[in-house]
Amino acid sequence: MEGRDRLLLGLQYVLGRIAIVITAPLCFLFVRLMGYRIRDIRRIRSEVKRMYRAYDGPWIVCPNHLTMIDSLVVSYGMLSLADHILHFRRILWNLPERKNFQRNPFLALLCYLVKCLPVDRGGSREELQRLLEKCGRVLDWEQSLLVFPEGGRSRTARINQENFSYGVGRFLDEKSGCRVMLVYLRGDGQERYGTMPRFGERFTMTAEVFDPGVVDAGGLRRQREYARRIIERLAGMEGEYFAGRW
Known part of the structure; x- marks a missing residue:
């Protein structure tokens, strides 16, 4: 990783740490205004805190993917507002697609400050390599990275066990000290993929x-097999979710 990229990544972290007293309340306010709720959220946050205490190294967090704001809802479910502000290191680095936010300057700035590393789908190999090096650097800092193992929003609204990304497998292959946390998140009304969950959506979340x-x-x-095992278990969590509904 080039020195300039290391410097810019470090600067992004420092600026995000300073701005978190503003950005975290804004994100939480958005969730509240949208009427989103997560069942047993205190228990979930307690479980996640226990996981972090049991292992203070880097985590790769792998959720299912249905909407463009899944990472926000996952972060809201994992950490309280106080934990977002006081334990900035535990906030997940995210990999959103650049075209989803770059046209809005406010949204682009917000994403930068809340630990987002933009992905350019269809970009050059050099750009992809730079992104992977940044992700590796984040894990070397013993921070956590959110990766959607499906590679994109599920068009069937179910875990696709046939077509998935190997990216998470690559991180596990190259960074042996990482632990994996699986997260399954689904709203009561989410029967298909979309841009946003419906207003007032109530979610079930397991980690x-x-x-x-x-x-x-x-x-x-090896990378593909790691990814396949993660996808297989996420599909199992999905099956448990639907079994519990009926």
Whole structure:
């Protein structure tokens, strides 16, 4: 990773840390104004806090993906407002698609300050490599990274076990000290993917530590197998969600 990129990434973290007293309340206010609620949120936050206390190193958090603000709702469910402000290091770095926010200067600034590393889909190999190096640097700082293992919003509104990204497998392959946390989040009215959850949506959220185990293969095969195991368990969590509804 080039020195300039390291410097800019460090600057982004410092500015985000300073601005969190403004950005976190803004994000929480948005969630409240939209009427979003998460069942048993205190219990979930307590469980997540217990996970962080059990392992203070880097985490890769892998949720399912249905809307463009899933990462915001996941962060809201994992950490209280006080924890966002007092424990900025625990806030997840995110990988949103640049075109989803770059046209709005306010939104672009907000994403920058809340630890977003933009993704340019269809970009050059050099741009992708720079992004991967930034993600690796974040994990070297023993901070946490949110990665959607499906690679994008599910068009079927269910976990797709056939077509998924290998990205999370690459991080696990290259960063052996990472722990994995799986998160399944779904609103009562979410029957299909979309841009935003409906107003007043009530969510069910579950989080668990996942051990991907040992993979004997190497290279891309190992990365794919790590990703497959994560997707398989997320699909299992989805099955448990629907089984609990009926």
